[in-house]
Amino acid sequence: MPSKEYLQAERNQPWREALRKTMKNKERTDLPRVKMPEQPPEVRIHNFREVNLGLTPEQALAESHRCLDCVDPTCITGCPVEINIPKFIKNIERGEILEAAKTLKETNALPAVCGRVCPQERQCESQCFYVQKLKKQAVAIGYLERFAADYERESGHISIPETAPANGIKIAVAGSGPAGLAFAGDMAKMGYDVTVFEALHELGGVLRYGIPEFRLPNTIVEVEIEGLKKMGVKFVTNCIVGKTISQEDLKEMGYRGLFIGSGAGLPNFMHIPGENLIGVMSCNEYLTRVNLMQAADPESDTPIHRGKKVAVIGGGNTAMDAVRTARRLGAEKAMIVYRRSEEEMPARIEEVKHAKEEGVEFFTLHNPLRYEGDENGHVQRMLLQRMKLGEPDASGRRRPIPIEGDTLWVDVDEVIVSVGVSPNPLIPSSFAGLEVTPHGTIVVDGETMQTSVEYIFAGGDIVRGGATVILAMGDGRKAAKGMDAWLKKTL
């Protein structure tokens, strides 16, 4: 949490005091929350363009009035990177949108991304005064964040954070997902010579190969990466740390520190009969074909099945992304099969809502038992088990239990398995001495993100085993601080 004194000093700036007086709090709290303009469902299921169109300047201004510029801005406690939320919103209110964008970048290297994909309803917005005390809808912090970041980008006046004079110390990063990018940005700010190595042929990690265009356009990610390049960060694609370059190579090349942000790339399967039939695939495979390899483009060499009856197994963001992608690729019947009820779904509320509007069918409290294929081994139907909810389990969610004998067959021609990912063992297995948990995540010091190997720090999904963009970025920032302190001590 930024210090109370600092927040107070900022809040006491004359412009903010003046702004607070322009409207009574009662007037502010009576204002309705803005609605995000969207592409209509019947249009958007035929294209891959963004569903959320972004607030208009008038809408953003109206929403900014709602924020009360609280003495104790509890919203900040809900943000893993502790954006000074009232400061950026009040800058929007006074019309200084570029200043608002700068405020975001004080602590968040990728605001245009977070404004789009953060589960705000569980993070910043859940802690907003409106929710906590007034039982009203939160200030639309995420929408405003996106507005300010988009405004800056479209204005062409992108502020590049100032960097300290180069100190010539070489630092390597494995993985260009949000953790690696956030780490690289902070280290570059401190004057380090940072190189990011990425295994794939494109940068961005899940932002690129996982989250679809209709939620996060690739150009947004590209612009953010351009910003890092301007700060002096170097990027090397097609390079697998631990394979293409070894631990020894890194040392030989003069790298003094390594940050591992390699993500949780290994897809889980359920290990039920028929799961290796043609047409059954992991969510990672499906989304990678479409997003990274552009398989929907007829000119692309990468093939994709365009199922007519598609079942997606799971209830997370990944599952929603896949099922909505299937709809856009022409599925007449697109189904979510989830073993608990809708309440327990880990996906963002907005995603579930969008999926429903797009005609996705929800088989909640259902679980697949087996798949059967035709004579060519192509999946044809699935057997589902009906479930009910029992007692809460260790995670606090009610445990799904099968209703004995209550099953049904459903016809499908494509099944996308989206039941979680595990950490990719590639790095842990090629770095001697790196301590990992039984789940395969890398063990780190929670404060500094330092691993059991002194010069290696880690963060994001490889440490958390699957989390969010903003938590991964928070880790990257913590690790930058930790590594900087360690380097200063040892060099």
Place this chain on the structure above:
Amino acid sequence: MNKIVGKEYLSDKVVKFEIEAPLIAKSRKAGHFVIVRIGKKGERVPYTIASADPQKGTITLVVQNVGKSSGKFCELNVGDYITDLVGPLGKATHIENFGTVVCAGGGVGIAPMLPIIEAMKKAGNKVIAVLAARTKELVILENEVRQFADEVIIMTDDGSYGKKGLITNGVEEVIQREKVDLCVTIGPAIMMKFVSELTKKYNIQTIASLNTIMVDGTGMCGACRVTVGGKTKFVCVDGPEFDAHQVDFDEMLMRLKAYN
């Protein structure tokens, strides 16, 4: 971007490329492969590293033109660049002194067999190479193999070169003649299946290098999965080499047709 510095036709449809890739040339071992993408719209396709020259900083790939992507690759010439190339991927071949090793390579499978033959020989094994192809022109890299193998048996389907018959005939001949400690087989899935069935009969430990469909090659997508000993394995990270007697070849053959 990796530059092509050498190109040679081994047959009508089989091309040997020498490609600049200094980091991979240095770190690769027998059994490793790379993923290649040709052109901005290209797909990611795996090819085994047939050999490497760490001094020159190059690797050699042998590509059989069987369709769209391999066809695009074969059209490239010396001086052209490969859009993306990443590796080395997969687990290296387990090399030790087993005794007598039969290396059964079919068609373009002879190319990935070459570094294994070399490594097995250097580890002190007696290496017998059985090379098989449909017809004479498709028997590739014979001279290179002869440099390292103690004996080379060539089989062609049509009898146009070597002996007439299938690879299994050649392998069985050796088995009946002398004690074989290990068999390594690389080639079309159907061929490996039959080699595996044969050696199982004789209880000879056998390694097969599987050529499944892949996308990322780093364990991220699961496109390459196969069933080995009743368990799902990812060829790109758990393989590509597996105990052939445990591999569900029928499932693999089926999955290879996913996009045909």
